Amino acid sequence: MEEKHAAIEVADLTVAYQEKPVLWDVDMYVPEGILMAIVGPNGAGKTTLIKAIMGLIQPAAGQISIYGKPFREQRGLVGYVPQRGSVDWDFPTNVLDVVMMGRYGRLGWIRRPGREEERLALEALEKVGMARYSERQISQLSGGQQQRVFLARALVQEAQIYFMDEPFQGVDATTERAIITLLKELSAANKTVVAVHHDLQTVPEYFDYVTLLNVRCIASGPVEQVFSEENLRATYGGRVAFLTAAGNGAEQVEPAATTAGHGAI
Amino acid sequence: MELWSLLQDLLFDYTLRTVALGAAVLGIVSGSLGSFAVLRRQSLLGDAMSHAALPGIVIAFILTRSKFSLVLLLGALVAGWLATLLMTAIVRYTRVKQDSALGLVLSIFFGFGLVLLTYVQRIPDANQAGLNSYLFGQAAALLQRDVLAMAVLGSAALVLMGLFWKEFKLLSFDPVFGASLGFPMRLVDTLLTTTLVIAIVVGLQAVGVVLMSAMVVAPAAAARQWTDRLSIMVLLAALFGALAGVIGALISSSGSGLATGPTIVLVVSAIVTISIFLAPNRGLLWRWIVRRRNRRRLRVEAVLADLYTLATQHENRYHAHDAVVIRTMRAGQGGVAHTLDILQERGLVRKEDESRWALTPDGFREAQRITADMQE
Ligand SMILES: Nc1ncnc2c1ncn2[C@@H]1O[C@H](COP(=O)(O)OP(=O)(O)O)[C@@H](O)[C@H]1O
Ligand SMILES: [Mg+2]
Numbered sequence: 001m002e003e004k005h006a007a008i009e010v011a012d013l014t015v016a017y018q019e020k021p022v023l024w025d026v027d028m029y030v031p032e033g034i035l036m037a038i039v040g041p042n043g044a045g046k047t048t049l050i051k052a053i054m055g056l057i058q059p060a061a062g063q064i065s066i067y068g069k070p071f072r073e074q075r076g077l078v079g080y081v082p083q084r085g086s087v088d089w090d091f092p093t094n095v096l097d098v099v100m101m102g103r104y105g106r107l108g109w110i111r112r113p114g115r116e117e118e119r120l121a122l123e124a125l126e127k128v129g130m131a132r133y134s135e136r137q138i139s140q141l142s143g144g145q146q147q148r149v150f151l152a153r154a155l156v157q158e159a160q161i162y163f164m165d166e167p168f169q170g171v172d173a174t175t176e177r178a179i180i181t182l183l184k185e186l187s188a189a190n191k192t193v194v195a196v197h198h199d200l201q202t203v204p205e206y207f208d209y210v211t212l213l214n215v216r217c218i219a220s221g222p223v224e225q226v227f228s229e230e231n232l233r234a235t236y237g238g239r240v241a242f243l244t245a246a247g248n249g250a251e252q253v254e255p256a257a258t259t260a261g262h263g264a265i
Numbered sequence: 266m267e268l269w270s271l272l273q274d275l276l277f278d279y280t281l282r283t284v285a286l287g288a289a290v291l292g293i294v295s296g297s298l299g300s301f302a303v304l305r306r307q308s309l310l311g312d313a314m315s316h317a318a319l320p321g322i323v324i325a326f327i328l329t330r331s332k333f334s335l336v337l338l339l340g341a342l343v344a345g346w347l348a349t350l351l352m353t354a355i356v357r358y359t360r361v362k363q364d365s366a367l368g369l370v371l372s373i374f375f376g377f378g379l380v381l382l383t384y385v386q387r388i389p390d391a392n393q394a395g396l397n398s399y400l401f402g403q404a405a406a407l408l409q410r411d412v413l414a415m416a417v418l419g420s421a422a423l424v425l426m427g428l429f430w431k432e433f434k435l436l437s438f439d440p441v442f443g444a445s446l447g448f449p450m451r452l453v454d455t456l457l458t459t460t461l462v463i464a465i466v467v468g469l470q471a472v473g474v475v476l477m478s479a480m481v482v483a484p485a486a487a488a489r490q491w492t493d494r495l496s497i498m499v500l501l502a503a504l505f506g507a508l509a510g511v512i513g514a515l516i517s518s519s520g521s522g523l524a525t526g527p528t529i530v531l532v533v534s535a536i537v538t539i540s541i542f543l544a545p546n547r548g549l550l551w552r553w554i555v556r557r558r559n560r561r562r563l564r565v566e567a568v569l570a571d572l573y574t575l576a577t578q579h580e581n582r583y584h585a586h587d588a589v590v591i592r593t594m595r596a597g598q599g600g601v602a603h604t605l606d607i608l609q610e611r612g613l614v615r616k617e618d619e620s621r622w623a624l625t626p627d628g629f630r631e632a633q634r635i636t637a638d639m640q641e
Contacts, residue, residue, distance in 0.1 A: 054445050080445040087439045091304065092493045104435055105446030110428055137493045153442075 007032040007192040013062030015052050022048050026217040033190040037197040040213035046196045050163045079159030081150045089138050096134040102156035124152035144175030164195040284404045284518045287412040288510030291468035294419035296484035296506025298464040300499045303485040304437045311481035313371040315465045315474045317348030319378025322399050335414035338466050345462040348374050402473030402526035404514035415467045422463040433457050473526035483533040490544035509533035566635050568604045572624050573632035585617035
């Protein structure tokens with residue numbers, strides 16, 4: 001495998017909310033242009049890892065660099081798709097407005113979005129197959145549509161690196177295919193994607209790299225090298241026997257979380 | 266008659282005009298900024314801030330002996346702001362949760378304010394400064410210079426809201442994403458909180474510290490019922506706030522002897538009640554009608570689908586079947602006869618004799634479509 005630029009490097013990262021460490025001494029190396037999955041049980045610290053890399057949580061220790069520089073200097077290179085359930089979808093606004101929020105960072109203080117921002121937002125909505133819904137109230141979206149809106153919002157950030165927190169969570173099959181197509185396109189354009197993922201079965205099919213996380217980093221690297229039964233057992237505590245005899249996939253360890261609260265799909 | 270004389274007074278009576286103007290200003294400001302508080306689920310924050318303002322008012326009087334409301338309101342502003350800082354600090358540095366911190370700060374500041382108020386009664390000028398009116402509000406006591414002070418403070422709050430509209434929206438909808446974009450969200454939060462404190466302080470003299478939070482929450486909650494756009498919600502909340510303020514202040518000032526705060530709150534409650542029941546889409550009445558219509562539609566479609574099942578099982582698709590059979594298929598759900606009547610009116614079924622029904626060709630096609638939809 002050829003040496004690529006490091007898009008993200010994390011060394012000795014430790015994070016604690018109160019006394020108990022949530023992440024302990026995590027090292028991670030993400031080459032440019034790859035799709036990386038972060039997997040691990042609930043409460044493993046996956047969301048915390050992403051937030052700590054993006055400077056949203058102050059780590060207790062560790063170094064983080066984006067293309068060799070601290071995150072603060074590279075903020076413009078990074079796009080973010082938070083967990084869908086992290087916002088109130090009953091907020092009085094429409095799809096276009098939410099997507100344009102992805103441009104707020106470029107706009108800076110006080111300046112309002114205008115024509116250019118609207119054009120970019122519509123373009124991004126086109127890419128995620130939501131162009132028809134630009135005027136739709138966000139409260140009327142299905143779970144899959146909400147996820148696409150968040151993806152479009154990240155796309156207008158025009159980033160090099162994307163962090164996505166459970167982009168496949170509770171979406172329908174069509175949306176899942178649309179998202180994975182989009183991820184492959186991003187990867188082909190040499191963008192790097194780090195996504196929290198829950199469905200172990202699809203990891204080898206969707207991703208190039210994987211990080212197995214449970215407070216500590218159990219393993220991190222190319223899927224074919226580190227996505228082994230032994231590592232999965234170490235990550236999930238050996239609760240379930242999951243790798244099939246053929247060794248070409250894993251059963252889901254946790255039942256995929258359903259989001260009944262978010263209406264029809 | 267009374268309305269007419271009231272209108273005349275409004276135009277020509279100096280006191281009433283001042284009162285109405287002041288009430289309008291306070292309604293506009295608290296309504297607009299209250300919208301953000303409601304959307305951020307911080308309704309109680311307004312309550313804590315307004316109660317916490319009381320000691321600020323009294324201390325400002327003790328220190329300056331001033332009767333100028335602007336001076337007293339600045340005291341309120343400082344106290345309200347300190348209370349917010351204290352709450353944030355409690356939540357951040359202790360294990361006390363947000364709601365408990367709110368209750369704690371509210372009661373400590375308000376209790377302290379009441380003690381000071383009792384003490385200050387002994388000072389000769391206290392009554393003239395109208396300190397007591399800050400409890401339940403006395404719009405009739407508003408002077409032109411008071412209204413001017415309210416207008417200056419209120420405009421400052423509205424200008425801040427206009428300038429930082431985009432940042433406030435980001436903070437209210439997705440603060441974590443905002444932080445990832447590089448906005449210092451804590452600073453944005455402080456800015457929005459400051460404008461909210463200003464909005465509350467503006468209304469204290471007229472509405473009083475006890476009920477001021479209603480003017481923050483109620484107009485915004487009512488406005489939310491009518492619209493799905495933030496900008497329109499803010500405009501409507503301002504309108505509702507002004508309406509409630511003016512009507513309430515006029516009722517209380519026109520010799521009824523009622524305290525202004527409670528009167529305004531009664532008016533705004535009426536607006537909220539109407540909005541909760543009658544607003545399209547979100548209103549209870551509307552939702553009830555929609556649910557009823559849906560249930561009826563589902564019932565009609567189900568009976569049609571049953572007839573279709575029977576028809577496909579029979580060699581003659583237009584063969585008539587007994588209503589009893591359909592009733593059995595719809596086990597336990599009444600209204601089959603009524604539903605069949607509805608279907609007949611639409612020309613989808615045909616009554617063969619007293620008890621037997623058959624699909625019409627239109628009905629067959631419609632049933633085919635529905636069954637196909639269901640299987641999708
Ligand atoms: N704001 C917070 N304050 C305190 N503890 C938190 C906070 N956020 C998360 N945690 C805790 O940190 C751990 C990791 O959380 P998280 O990163 O969300 O896990 P994951 O995303 O893998 O499910 C969990 O035990 C959770 O309870
Ligand atoms: Mg998570």
